[in-house]
Amino acid sequence: MADVQYIKSLLRVVPDFPKKGIMFQDIFPVFQDPKAVEMLITHIVHHILASGLPKIDVIVGLESRGFLLGPAIALRLGAAFAPVRKAGKLPGDTIVVGYEKEYGTDYFEMQKGSIQPGQNVVILDDLIATGGSAKAAGELVEKFGAKVAEYVFFIELSFLQGTKALNAPSYSVITIDD
Numbered sequence: 001m002a003d004v005q006y007i008k009s010l011l012r013v014v015p016d017f018p019k020k021g022i023m024f025q026d027i028f029p030v031f032q033d034p035k036a037v038e039m040l041i042t043h044i045v046h047h048i049l050a051s052g053l054p055k056i057d058v059i060v061g062l063e064s065r066g067f068l069l070g071p072a073i074a075l076r077l078g079a080a081f082a083p084v085r086k087a088g089k090l091p092g093d094t095i096v097v098g099y100e101k102e103y104g105t106d107y108f109e110m111q112k113g114s115i116q117p118g119q120n121v122v123i124l125d126d127l128i129a130t131g132g133s134a135k136a137a138g139e140l141v142e143k144f145g146a147k148v149a150e151y152v153f154f155i156e157l158s159f160l161q162g163t164k165a166l167n168a169p170s171y172s173v174i175t176i177d178d
Contacts, residue, residue, distance in 0.1 A: 003039040006039060007174070058080045060122070095110055150169050152171050155173070
């Protein structure tokens with residue numbers, strides 16, 4: 001998988017960000033290389049189409065880096081795009097779900113009507129660590145009466161075992177084991 005190796009070579013690790021002991025996986029250098037962005041989008045779309053999933057109706061992108069690739073992937077799949085935002089960021093009526101973070105509870109929301117009952121959804125985010133935010137997004141999708149077909153991540157920190165918290169299969173383009 002030369003495309004994945006090329007994309008991985010562009011990642012930058014920033015020690016002690018946002019706090020001491022964290023090895024932050026910076027994806028933004030990938031976005032400085034149009035060829036790498038094209039490779040990443042194509043890789044994810046090919047995975048979704050080849051994986052035997054049902055037709056995907058909606059790509060749900062998590063704030064904020066899930067917004068970077070989500071619309072392009074949705075367009076290629078002929079699917080809608082729906083953002084998941086932190087509470088208070090979306091106009092109109094929303095559906096809200098709370099989830100636990102290291103220092104308390106946070107809230108995600110989606111606009112009512114952005115997903116219809118029975119639709120098949122892929123939840124997309126840049127990184128999965130403990131799985132809390134992805135799990136919350138899955139709960140939001142279920143509140144709409146839709147089905148999470150798969151979770152897709154650009155990077156998985158597999159040593160944190162976040163995918164065990166999810167209610168559907170997951171796929172990660174790049175896995176970091178330590």
